[in-house]
Amino acid sequence: MDPRIRQWRLAIERFCAASDPDYAAMVRMVADIAATDIDETLRQAAAQVLPVLRHAAARSADRRTKEMARRRLGIISDALHMLSAPQFGRRGLAPKILTQEDQYRQLLGLPLGRRLAATEIHQAFKRAAKTVHPDGGGNGPAFLELAAARDALIKHH
Numbered sequence: 001m002d003p004r005i006r007q008w009r010l011a012i013e014r015f016c017a018a019s020d021p022d023y024a025a026m027v028r029m030v031a032d033i034a035a036t037d038i039d040e041t042l043r044q045a046a047a048q049v050l051p052v053l054r055h056a057a058a059r060s061a062d063r064r065t066k067e068m069a070r071r072r073l074g075i076i077s078d079a080l081h082m083l084s085a086p087q088f089g090r091r092g093l094a095p096k097i098l099t100q101e102d103q104y105r106q107l108l109g110l111p112l113g114r115r116l117a118a119t120e121i122h123q124a125f126k127r128a129a130k131t132v133h134p135d136g137g138g139n140g141p142a143f144l145e146l147a148a149a150r151d152a153l154i155k156h157h
Contacts (some may be wrong), residue, residue, distance in 0.1 A: 002038055002083075009080045012073055023057035023069065033076065038083070045079040048072070100154060104149035118154050125150040 010090055011029055013023045030053055034046035049072045056069035102112050108124040110116060125146065132138035132146050 004036070005038070005080055005084050008033060009084065014075050016070055016073065021070075023053060023061075023066070024105060026069075026073070027053045027057050030073075030076065037054070039079070040147065042076070042079045042083065045075045049076055101153065104153050107149045108153070109151075116153065116157055118157060120157070121150060121153045 008029065011026075015026050027050070030046050030050050034043055034050060036043065049069075050063070052069045052072050056066045098106070104114075105112055108121065108128055110121065110124050128146055129143065130136055132142045134140050134143060
């Protein structure tokens with residue numbers, strides 16, 4: 001994890017916990033976050049919060065503006081939390097590339113990863129052909145692709 005993320009999270013926590021926080025310092029920090037290249041979501045969150053913080057840093061800012069600025073910092077805090085939270089499981093992995101057979105199975109609406117009977121393949125073809133057949137409002141190339149999928153699966157099994 002980037003050490004700047006940890007520093008920014010800590011600074012936002014201290015800012016929100018302070019009774020009389022320094023809005024000008026927070027504006028500088030959020031402007032720094034908006035200029036980083038760490039994460040697009042974080043940059044967008046900082047850009048969204050920056051105008052309200054600048055209004056709150058002005059001497060003429062009222063209590064409502066300052067409260068709104070504190071609430072908007074929650075957007076940045078959430079983005080920082082997402083970047084610093086541990087990622088468990090298989091998040092972030094590229095989706096599995098389907099084989100030709102799996103693509104045929106999806107086209108016919110058949111389950112992946114189990115053995116199929118020829119009758120099951122043919123029934124799935126009939127169901128799918130009702131909507132894809134040119135006489136039923138579909139188009140010819142899609143029907144031919146469906147027929148090719150059926151033939152390949154039956155030949156394979």
